[in-house]
Structure formats: structure tokens, C-alpha cells
Amino acid sequence: MATLGPSHYSPYPVAVYENILPPPPGKALLLTEVVDEEVAMREAAKAMLTRENPTIFPGPQVIYAWNEEAKEKARLIRELAEVLGAKIIPMVDYRPKYPKIDPEKEINPNHPNLTIWHNNIKACIFVGVHCHYANVALKIIRAETDCFTIALCSNAGHEDAMITLRDQHSEELKKFIEIAKEVKKEVK
Amino acid sequence: MSINIFKINEELKEFIPQEVIDLEEKATWGNPKRGVMDLPYAKELLEEHSLCAGCPESMAFRYILASLPNPEDTIIVNSTGCTSLVFPHIALHTVHSLFGNQNAVATGIKRTLEWRFPDKVKDVVVLAGDGATVDIGLDCTLQSFFRQEKITTICFDNEVYANTGGQESGTTVQGHVFKMAPKGKQWPKVPMWQLAIDSGCHYVVRMSVSSPKKVEQVVKKAIYVAREVGPTYLHLYTPCILEIGLNSDDALMEMRDKDKERFKFFEYVSPQAEEVIAKKKEEGLL
Numbered sequence: 001m002a003t004l005g006p007s008h009y010s011p012y013p014v015a016v017y018e019n020i021l022p023p024p025p026g027k028a029l030l031l032t033e034v035v036d037e038e039v040a041m042r043e044a045a046k047a048m049l050t051r052e053n054p055t056i057f058p059g060p061q062v063i064y065a066w067n068e069e070a071k072e073k074a075r076l077i078r079e080l081a082e083v084l085g086a087k088i089i090p091m092v093d094y095r096p097k098y099p100k101i102d103p104e105k106e107i108n109p110n111h112p113n114l115t116i117w118h119n120n121i122k123a124c125i126f127v128g129v130h131c132h133y134a135n136v137a138l139k140i141i142r143a144e145t146d147c148f149t150i151a152l153c154s155n156a157g158h159e160d161a162m163i164t165l166r167d168q169h170s171e172e173l174k175k176f177i178e179i180a181k182e183v184k185k186e187v188k
Numbered sequence: 189m190s191i192n193i194f195k196i197n198e199e200l201k202e203f204i205p206q207e208v209i210d211l212e213e214k215a216t217w218g219n220p221k222r223g224v225m226d227l228p229y230a231k232e233l234l235e236e237h238s239l240c241a242g243c244p245e246s247m248a249f250r251y252i253l254a255s256l257p258n259p260e261d262t263i264i265v266n267s268t269g270c271t272s273l274v275f276p277h278i279a280l281h282t283v284h285s286l287f288g289n290q291n292a293v294a295t296g297i298k299r300t301l302e303w304r305f306p307d308k309v310k311d312v313v314v315l316a317g318d319g320a321t322v323d324i325g326l327d328c329t330l331q332s333f334f335r336q337e338k339i340t341t342i343c344f345d346n347e348v349y350a351n352t353g354g355q356e357s358g359t360t361v362q363g364h365v366f367k368m369a370p371k372g373k374q375w376p377k378v379p380m381w382q383l384a385i386d387s388g389c390h391y392v393v394r395m396s397v398s399s400p401k402k403v404e405q406v407v408k409k410a411i412y413v414a415r416e417v418g419p420t421y422l423h424l425y426t427p428c429i430l431e432i433g434l435n436s437d438d439a440l441m442e443m444r445d446k447d448k449e450r451f452k453f454f455e456y457v458s459p460q461a462e463e464v465i466a467k468k469k470e471e472g473l474l
Binding site: 060063065066070071077078088089090092094096098102105106 | 196197200236238277
């Protein structure tokens with residue numbers, strides 16, 4: 001049976017209703033607090049290393065080789081998944097799936113809760129998902145699951161994620177991987 | 189935008205569902221000679237859809253999407269109606285506009301693309317039903333023709349507002365009775381193809397979608413003419429089998445019947461369009 005999140009089936013943008021806003025440039029959001037990027041990265045790595053079935057959800061911006069940055073990010077995401085011991089389940093595009101998706105193989109922004117429930121995912125990273133669909137998916141996950149969400153956003157971040165890192169590009173991903181390696185040694 | 193947006197990063201390929209890999213490897217990208225004859229062999233840009241079983245609109249979609257000469261650089265603009273149920277499933281860029289303003293939105297997209305990518309060919313194709321094209325959106329449709337916008341407009345004419353229960357539309361035939369039009373329509377069908385000619389379209393066709401090869405030919409001609417000359421318009425009969433009381437397997441015969449009547453093949457080509465078509469024939473693209 002699915003476990004609901006604190007917002008239950010709320011149709012509202014709950015994070016904003018709780019006065020949670022995206023972090024300012026150079027900072028990150030950790031639950032309700034604005035913190036330094038490194039602090040958020042450590043907590044994100046800790047969540048992924050200690051919770052059940054950690055999973056990375058790469059979106060179209062990193063799945064497809066549309067520029068050099070995307071190619072580099074894909075390589076880094078693969079490395080990050082190995083460091084965190086996380087599964088990779090792609091969000092290949094935003095088309096609805098009929099009659100239904102295969103939740104073991106993909107996630108869809110219109111019903112991301114199905115993939116999270118099916119795989120009992122308790123921590124996840126969104127990376128390379130276009131912001132408008134990341135917003136939709138993160139709101140649904142926040143409302144309908146108890147999954148700890150981490151958004152690695154290349155723009156302004158997502159207040160509906162439990163941890164939001166903004167302006168994340170290849171350099172920042174490399175930094176995150178190094179921090180994840182350190183945290184991995186600590187939690188063992 | 190580039191064709192690379194369909195190429196999957198090697199590092200992540202093992203996690204990608206096979207149908208998406210097929211879309212990269214087996215769909216017909218970068219080949220202007222693609223057409224309906226590829227349908228049995230190539231990965232289609234539309235496979236699953238949410239239209240009724242046997243709906244002629246789904247046939248029209250398959251033929252049109254298989255015929256686009258430049259799918260990787262084509263933007264499709266759609267509007268409210270049965271067709272809008274299909275667009276989320278298409279593996280191309282689509283924009284859903286408000287009910288009726290699809291040609292205005294397409295105008296903006298086309299002009300912006302010409303400004304942003306002056307050295308690239310970008311096709312903008314409007315796909316909308318008869319309600320959006322002829323009734324609610326007639327103003328925006330005709331105004332885009334008057335302005336000579338270089339877009340292709342394709343109207344799926346099912347002669348009724350089908351997914352709202354069967355109200356008469358501008359293209360309903362005089363005398364036809366529907367569930368929500370019990371007295372029968374009192375005015376003649378709007379001859380949209382004629383309005384398109386009078387409003388400045390350079391290539392206009394009226395037909396049903398009973399013949400896939402013919403659909404391919406007119407779609408390609410319409411897009412090539414729109415690229416170089418100005419607006420083009422295709423008026424396609426895609427009957428709503430539910431609203432006219434037919435079974436799923438009756439649609440093709442219904443269209444073939446109407447091929448001999450009010451949807452008899454009609455084609456208008458302006459002198460400028462004729463030049464473009466002749467040139468494309470020489471190049472082996474038609």
C-alpha cells in the first residue's frame with residue numbers, strides 16, 4: 001500500500017503555501033531552510049546513501065546528446081549513480097503512456113507516483129527534467145509519496161523538492177560526486 | 189534545435205526503453221523522401237493514440253506524420269477537439285493553442301523561427317478540426333491567409349462537434365441531424381476550401397483520407413509551397429464514425445463513398461506554387 005506524504009492528495013502548490021520559495025543564487029534549499037550549496041549536497045548524498053531504493057531520474061536534457069554539456073552530464077550521472085549505489089530510471093519524454101507505463105523501466109511526469117510506489121523508492125534525484133514538468137512531478141511526489149526528493153536544477157530550482165540545488169552544471173555535478181564519495185565513507 | 193535531440197547519450201542508453209531507442213534508430217529522420225510506404229517498416233512518430241477504434245482521424249495522422257519532409261524541424265500547432273487528444277502522443281514538437289487561435293500561434297512561431305534560425309528550414313503545420321478552423325477560429329485562419337503567412341493549415345473535417353456530443357458545425361451538411369442538432373442543419377456547409385483560395389492560399393486541396401499515397405503527395409506539396417511562397421490549405425474528410433452511426437471497420441468505405449460526392453478530389457495550385465512543385469518534382473522530392 002502506498003504511503004502518502006505530509007500533504008496527502010493536495011491539489012495545491014503546497015510548498016509555496018508553506019512559504020517555501022526557491023533558493024537565491026549561490027544557495028540551496030534544504031527542506032524549509034536556505035543553506036550553502038555544500039551543506040545541501042552533503043545532506044542529499046546522505047539521503048541517497050541511507051534511504052531505501054535510491055534512484056536517479058534523468059530527464060530529456062541529459063538523456064539526449066543534443067550538445068557537449070549534455071554528453072558530459074550523462075557521463076557524470078552514470079558515475080554519480082555508481083557512487084550512490086542508485087538505480088537509474090529515465091524520464092525519456094513527457095508523453096502520456098497508454099494503457100500504462102512500465103514503472104520498473106520509466107517514470108512519467110504526469111503520474112510519477114506510480115513509479116515511486118511500485119519500486120518503493122524512498123530517495124530520488126531529478127536531473128535534466130525541464131522545469132515545467134519537474135514542477136508537476138515534484139508536486140505530485142511531495143503530495144502522494146514519502147519519497148525524499150532532490151532536484152539538481154540548471155536554472156532556479158524547485159521549492160517542491162526536499163533539497164534543491166540550483167544552477168547545476170557539469171562542474172557542480174563533479175563537486176557533488178566528490179562530496180558523495182566523502183559522505184559514503186562517513187556513513188559506512 | 190538539431191537532429192541530435194533524438195540521439196540518446198551512449199552512457200544512458202542501457203536504461204532507455206526499447207521503443208525510444210527504436211525512435212532514434214528506426215524512425216525516418218533526415219530523409220525528405222520519407223513517406224507512407226515507410227509505415228510498415230519504420231518506427232512511426234505516432235503509435236498509441238486515444239482516438240476511437242477505426243477513427244479516420246487516426247489514419248490521417250499516420251499518413252500526415254509519415255509524409256512530413258522535415259519532421260525533425262517541424263512544429264505542429266493544434267487546437268481543441270478530438271485531434272488534441274492525439275498530440276501528446278506524437279514524437280514531435282507540438283503546441284496546443286487555445287480553441288481557434290491556432291493559426292495566430294503558428295504565425296508567431298513561424299516568424300520567430302525565421303528570425304532565430306535564418307539559415308535553417310523550419311516548417312510550421314497547423315492541424316485542427318473543423319470547429320477550430322472554420323467556426324471558432326475562422327478569423328485567425330483567414331487572417332493568416334490574408335497576411336500570406338508561410339504555414340500549412342490542415343483541417344480534419346468530421347462535419348460535427350464530435351467529442352462534445354454531436355452539435356452541428358459550420359461544415360455540417362445542410363439537413364444533417366445529430367444528437368444535439370435534432371432539427372437538422374438549416375444552412376449549407378461552409379466551402380472552406382473556396383474561402384482559402386479567395387483569401388490568398390497558394391495550394392488548396394479538398395479530399396478524404398481514403399488514399400494514403402494521395403495524402404502523402406498533397407501534404408508534401410502543401411509544405412514545400414508554404415516554405416517558399418505562402419499559405420497552403422488542406423481540407424480532409426475524416427468522418428466521425430460514432431456520430432454518424434457506423435462501425436469501426438466502416439470508415440474507409442464511408443470515405444470512398446464521399447470521394448465520389450462532396451469530397452471529390454479538388455486541387456487548386458497558384459502559378460507560383462506550380463513553379464515550386466515543378467522544381468521539387470525535378471529534384472525527385474515529389
